[in-house]
Each structure stands twice: as structure tokens, then as C-alpha cells.
Amino acid sequence: MKAVRLVEIGKPLELQDVPRPTATEEGVLVRVKAAGICHSDVHYRAGTSPVGALPQTLGHEVAGVVEEVGPGVTGLSAGDRVCLHYLLTCGACEYCRGGNEQFCAQGKMLGKHIDGGYAEYVAVPARNAVRLADEVSFEQGAILMCSSSTSFHALRKARLRAGETVVVFGAGGLGMSAIQLAQIMGALEVYAVDINEEKLALAEGFGAVPVHARRSDPVAEIRRLTGGRGVDVAVEVIGLKLTMEQAVRSLAILGRAVLVGIADQPFSIDSYADLLGREAEVIGSSDHLLWELPVLVEYVRQGRLDLSHVVTQTVPLEAEAINGVMDALEAFGGEVRAVIQP
Numbered sequence: 001m002k003a004v005r006l007v008e009i010g011k012p013l014e015l016q017d018v019p020r021p022t023a024t025e026e027g028v029l030v031r032v033k034a035a036g037i038c039h040s041d042v043h044y045r046a047g048t049s050p051v052g053a054l055p056q057t058l059g060h061e062v063a064g065v066v067e068e069v070g071p072g073v074t075g076l077s078a079g080d081r082v083c084l085h086y087l088l089t090c091g092a093c094e095y096c097r098g099g100n101e102q103f104c105a106q107g108k109m110l111g112k113h114i115d116g117g118y119a120e121y122v123a124v125p126a127r128n129a130v131r132l133a134d135e136v137s138f139e140q141g142a143i144l145m146c147s148s149s150t151s152f153h154a155l156r157k158a159r160l161r162a163g164e165t166v167v168v169f170g171a172g173g174l175g176m177s178a179i180q181l182a183q184i185m186g187a188l189e190v191y192a193v194d195i196n197e198e199k200l201a202l203a204e205g206f207g208a209v210p211v212h213a214r215r216s217d218p219v220a221e222i223r224r225l226t227g228g229r230g231v232d233v234a235v236e237v238i239g240l241k242l243t244m245e246q247a248v249r250s251l252a253i254l255g256r257a258v259l260v261g262i263a264d265q266p267f268s269i270d271s272y273a274d275l276l277g278r279e280a281e282v283i284g285s286s287d288h289l290l291w292e293l294p295v296l297v298e299y300v301r302q303g304r305l306d307l308s309h310v311v312t313q314t315v316p317l318e319a320e321a322i323n324g325v326m327d328a329l330e331a332f333g334g335e336v337r338a339v340i341q342p
Contacts, residue, residue, distance in 0.1 A: 002342070003119035004319050005055040009047040013058065013118070013326075015319040021115070021123035022068065028076055028126050029068040030084065033138035035117035035340040036061030037315075037322060038146050039172070039239070040262065042329045044112060048264050052113035059117030059340070060086035060110045063132055063141035073126040082129040083141035083297070084122070085290050086110040091127075102287040117142075118322065120342045130293045133301040139314070139339045140307040143173060144296050147337060148305065149288035150260060151178035152296060154235055155185060157285045158258040162186025164232035167222055168208070169247050171199040173337035174237040174260065176310045179208045182233075184304055191225065193218045193246070202309060222250045230255060238332070241267045251280045258283040313338040 001020045004013050023029040041058045043049040063083040069076055076082070089096050089104035096104050110116045110124065132141040151174050160166065166182040168175045171194040182190050183206075192203035193211045200210035209225060211218050223230055230252035236244050239261025247257045248269050255278065269275060275282070299305035315321035317340055325338040 001120040002317055003057045003115070004317060004322050005057045005118070006045055006051065007055045009045070009054075012323040013045065013319050016055070018057070018119070020121050023070040023073075023123055024125070025070045025072045026126055027070045027123055028066050028073060028082075028129050029121055029123050030062070030064040030082060030129065031067045031121055032062060032117050032119060032342050033064040034062070034142040035059040035342070036142045036146060036173070037325045037329070037338045037340065039329050040146070041111070042326050043262050045326060046330065049262055052108070056112070057115035057119050058111045059119070060112065061142045061146045062086070062110065062117030062122060063138040063145070064122075066129065067121065070126065076126055076129060081132040081134065081138070083132045083145050083293070084110060084117070084124055085128040085130060085293055086116070086145060087287060087290070088114065088125060088128060099289065101289065118317065118340060120317070127290075130297065133297055135301045136297060139311045140300055141297070142339055143307060143311060143337050144293065144300065147173035148177035148181070148296050148307070149292055150174055150285070151235070151237070152181050152292055153288035154178070154258045154260050154285040155181055155233070157283050158233045158235065158256045160185050160187065160233050163188050165189045165191075165226060165252075166233045166235065167191040167193060167211075167231045167247070167250055169193045169234065169236045169243045170238040170261065171196065171203040172237070173310060176202065176206065177305070177307070178235050178237060179203055179206050180305050183207060184299065191222055191231065193243070205309070206306070219246050219249045226252070232256070233258070235260065237261050239263045241265045245269065248274050248280070248282060251278060253278045254280065256281045256283055258285050260285050311337050311339050314341050316340070317342040
């Protein structure tokens with residue numbers, strides 16, 4: 001089968017012919033119908049975030065159709081539409097048993113530690129295959145597996161309550177989901193900070209108040225818009241030192257800043273003015289949980305989470321096209337979300 005793979009850190013991905021995987025005893029083989037190109041993949045290519053042994057097939061946002069099922073699998077059949085939970089875990093350690101499986105000591109991530117979805121087929125344990133409702137497209141199912149689920153987990157980590165205010169730094173794939181999910185969870189007002197006018201216009205279409213970070217200081221603008229109060233929850237999904245600092249500085253008293261973006265530089269805060277004096281919190285959020293995924297699929301099926309405008313580009317399973325998308329993401333440009341269609 002064809003697969004687009006990371007062969008050397010810092011170099012463009014390459015198209016290779018590789019053996020087609022097979023379903024294990026307790027696993028499934030999935031024909032990939034859509035695979036999202038995530039900013040994390042850019043970090044893997046650049047070496048900002050380490051990956052497993054090379055060459056490695058990237059792609060952790062995956063949806064498709066079950067091609068084969070292992071003899072020990074029940075509840076799934078060939079032809080079923082599925083999206084894939086990208087964390088492969090043991091299910092038995094203290095973290096798995098405690099509902100924090102993203103910290104499983106034996107855990108591996110699809111498209112980072114083991115071959116992922118930038119390919120025609122991918123094999124995973126059957127428990128990682130989440131049923132995809134007929135009303136949800138493969139493209140939307142793919143980006144649910146990271147951009148939406150990561151945002152959902154982050155908002156849950158932030159303990160967002162109905163009636164609170166939220167600012168989202170970054171109006172890309174994660175940001176568009178975070179805006180809508182914050183509204184679903186009862187946010188009174190959501191602000192979106194970005195420098196891309198098209199993304200801000202899309203965010204405004206989803207009900208967010210746009211804040212153009214090149215036209216004004218976003219922290220000052222958020223304080224102006226909130227009558228000097230600041231926001232209860234700030235979600236940072238870009239991964240820049242500057243925006244992490246801005247997220248913390250935009251908080252109200254008892255506010256919570258949850259950091260999602262992967263940065264290659266530390267950020268600074270004024271421990272008294274930004275944290276102690278407000279009893280504010282800085283929270284790290286890592287990945288998501290398996291049980292959160294069916295909830296998100298149902299949100300889309302019900303029309304409460306609209307991803308129809310979030311997938312703004314589709315590309316073939318070709319190295320040149322995929323590298324082009326990643327180059328744009330590396331420069332913090334490009335489309336909201338690009339999806340590969342093998």
C-alpha cells in the first residue's frame with residue numbers, strides 16, 4: 001500500500017510503498033477514508049516533539065471503514081464506519097484504571113510511535129475504533145479525533161461552568177471546535193484571538209467575538225470587552241510563548257488558563273500580578289480520553305457541533321501536497337483544517 005512517511009527529522013515526508021498491515025487477534029484493519037493534517041504533525045517533522053523509530057507513517061486524525069476484524073473481535077464488522085482513538089493503551093495500569101489513560105506507561109500514539117493514517121490502511125486494537133454515525137462525514141470524523149477532542153478535554157480540564165466567559169487563542173482547527181464546545185458547555189461569551197481575518201470571520205460566524213491580534217493588544221482588548229474584568233477561562237491552542245503569556249494575563253479573578261499548544265520556548269508570568277493576586281490557575285492539558293469521543297460524534301450528529309466549514313482543504317495521499325500543507329502550518333498560516341483523502 002501507499003504511505004506518506006517521516007523518514008528523517010527536519011526533512012520533507014516521503015511517499016513509500018509498504019506492506020499492508022493485518023488485523024491482530026483483538027484488532028481491526030481500517031481502510032482510511034480521511035486523515036487530518038494536524039499542527040502536531042508539523043512538530044514531529046521538525047523534531048520539536050519526539051517520535052518513535054523512523055521511518056514513521058504520520059497521521060493521528062483518522063476515519064475510515066473496517067476492512068477486516070480479528071477472530072477475537074465482537075461488536076464490529078467489515079463495512080462499519082469508524083473513527084480512531086489515537087492512544088493505544090494497556091487498559092490495566094493505574095492511569096488506565098483511573099481514567100487518565102493518556103499517561104499509560106505502555107501507551108503509544110498512532111502516527112507518532114506506531115504507523116498512522118497517512119496511508120491507505122491502518123491497523124489498531126478494536127477498542128480504539130469508535131463508531132461513526134452515518135450523518136457524520138469521514139472528514140469530520142477524522143478531525144474529531146484530535147482537534148475537537150483535544151479542545152473538549154481542555155475545556156473540561158478548565159472546569160468551564162455555564163455562565164462563564166472564555167477566550168480562545170488560535171482560530172484554527174482546534175480553536176473552531178473550542179469555540180463551539182464552550183458554547184455547548186454554557187459559556188456566556190466566547191472571544192476568539194487570531195491574526196488571520198478569514199479565520200476570525202469564520203469564528204464570528206460561530207458566535208465568537210473576534211479579536212484581531214495585529215490591530216490591538218489582545219489582552220487590553222479582552223479587558224475592554226469585559227469591562228476590565230477579564231475572562232474566566234483562556235484556552236491557548238497555538239503553542240507560542242507570546243500567546244501563552246497573553247492567555248494568562250487575560251484572566252479574571254479565579255480564572256483558569258489551559259495550555260494545549262506545543263511550544264519550543266518557555267514563557268514568563270508575573271507570579272503575583274498574574275496568579276497569586278487573582279488566585280488564577282495555569283493548567284496543562286494533554287490529549288483526551290476514549291469516553292469523550294462518542295460524545296463528540298453525537299454532538300456532530302445532532303448538529304450542535306458544526307464542522308462542515310472547518311475542513312477547508314482536501315489533498316490526495318501524495319508527499320508534495322501534504323508537505324505543502326505542513327509548510328503553511330509551520331508558518332502559522334494555511335487553511336483551518338486540511339484533510340487527506342487516500
